[in-house]
Amino acid sequence: MALESVIIAGGGMAGFTCAKELRSRGFTGRISIVDPEGVPYDRPPLSKDYLLGTRDAAQIRLIEAEWFEQNDIEIITSTVVGLDTAAPAVTLADGSVHTADKIVLATGGTARRLPIPGGQLPTVLELRTRKDADHLRSVLREGTRLAIVGAGLIGAEVASSALSFGAEVTLIDPVDPPLIPAVGEVLAHRLHRMHAQKGITVITGVPTGISVDNDGVHTVELADGTSVLADVVLVGIGIVADTGLASTAGLETDNGILVDPSQRTSHPDIYAIGDTARTRLPDGTLLRRAEHWEHAMNTGVTAAAALLGQDLPEHGASWFWSDRHGVHVEGVGSMLGAGSQVIRERDGIPVAAFRIDEQGLLAGCAAIDGGMLVRAARRIIDRKKPVTGEQLADPDVDLKKLAR
Template sequence: MALESVIIAGGGMAGFATARELRSRGFTGQLTLIDPEGLPYDRPPLSKDYLLGTRTRDQILLAGEDWFRDRRIEVLAGRAAALKPDEGVVLLEDGRELAADRIVLATGAAARKLDVPGSDLETVLELRNRADADKLRDVLRPGVRLAIVGAGLIGAETASAALALGAEVTLVDPVDPPLVPAVGTTLARRLHRMHEERGIRVLTGIPAAITVQGQEHRLALADGAAVYADAVLVGIGVVPETGLAVSAGLDTDNGILVDEHQRTSHPKIYAVGDAARVRLPDGTLLRRAEHWEHARNTGITAGAALLGQELPNHGAPWFWSDRHGVHVEGVGSMAGEGRVVIREKEGLPAAAFRLDADGRLEGCAAIDGGFTVRAARRIIDRRIPVDPAQLADSAVDLRKLAR
């Protein structure tokens, strides 16, 4: 039976990419996208340009109203509360019921909570959606003391933006340096040092409790130290939003389990983005990914799968981040065993490469090295053999090695 209607529950990058892909691949049926915030918007700017005020609400939209209208994509502001999988029905919180041939869950992820006394205070902030960014921006002003728990990508980006807005920032993380799995130890150390070099107080410690007296917060650490701040932001990662899937009886395990077609354990329901986790035919569970490109790619895959078309090959995973005026990119995986090769620029580590036991490139990360990462991606995807000495030599154009 031909596919005539699709409902997408969730309007982040993954949900948007699914809708866009369906139309670009020729789907002409009814297409509905449901999200509590209405029109989908891009989330990476929330800790960067949007927080700084250099991009507006309209400027971070993934597409305007005209784009959706021209493509006959209905956008409903609402929240999916339950599913009837066998019937292909989505029940909204306001009582509406919508039915379609297929349902795509793009429910995303929620900010991970800090499990210590006081972490549930209303004045303890998080940064996951536009309302969170608005609330944080209202707090940030010259001289305000901001304590950030978590120095991963979100924590580091927010620390950089808050500093630019004049805040006095303290950054707390239990690991020194953070981001080793993403960029390798050498680059992680350089990136983490940037905070102190620019005036951010950096502490290695484990939060134990948060208390507030008047307008002042006290963040107690397990070693007895304490940080006093006007505001506390927790940025320690995310957890997948699986509640809708669980209530519908779908298979879950730190994510909504899907196959390589993004199909869940129910044939009428697919899942994409941060909430989805691939289960291979032999039962092996892959690590759930949370990057922007992964969200987009899973939407593209779902679009093809829903229409019975050949699945795209996305190649090695890629991510990026920005802090203190530098751009960080990574491709493949820097985690795992193997040899790590460092390329320097002006006496500083600028790129890191991980090779497996057979000498094949498996991962690359770089600071202000977009061309390097793109070339590395080509090498990884095509399994091109490379000489470690040439990887380390900054005089060698990596793009030549990728041919």
């Protein structure tokens, strides 16, 4: 039966991309995006220029609002509260039931809360939505004592942005340095050291409790018996994939909604994409669930192709970026796993890290202010081009030439 209608629950990067791709691939049927936040917007700026106030709400939209009308894509500003796999159909917060031939779950996740006393306090902030960023910006000013728990991607970015407000920032993480799995040990050390160099108090410690007094001053207790006083506490320790709708409807989940490489869930009419989805390969291997912007986009494209019965696109090695303290970090492939690490230095400073796997092939690369190098590394990974550790370590070797 020809596909006539698709409902997409969630209008973040993944849901929006799926809708856009369905249209650009020729689908003329009904497309509805349901999202309580209305017109889709981009999340990475929430810890960067949007938080800083250098880009406003209109400037972080994924596309102009009129585009949806022009492309006959309905935006329903509501929340999906129920999923009926048999119809298939979704129930919205107002009780209305909407049926479609296929349903795509693109509901992302919620910020992970600290599982400690006080971790659920409403004054302990998180950063996932535009509203969260508006609130955080409104409480950051000269002298604000900001304690951030989690020095990974979002925590580090907010720490850096908060300095522009004149905030006194304390960054707490149990691991020193964080981000080794993403960028390798050497670059992780360089990045983590930047915080202290910029005036941030960096603590390696495990929070055990948070309390707040009548004046709004928070105390973050640490396992070593010390504590940190803060006017504002932000927790950035990743997300919990939103699997509630799927598991209630009987779909298979495991730290994410399980999907096959075409983004199809355990039900043939339901797809899942973006941060909420986790791929299970045909041999049963569960891949790590990604929480990155490009992955959200790629899975939206794949689902659109699959829904239309078209060939699945090849996306190649996964990629992410992050910005802090005026430097731009990018990573591609995987720095985790067996093999050897190679460091490229410039003037004695590590600027890039590579992982060569046990087969001698490049498997991962991360770089600081090295976007072109990462792009070339990506081609080398995708094309399985042979390279040597000596070539990768030599700052005078142009990776673009090796990628040809």
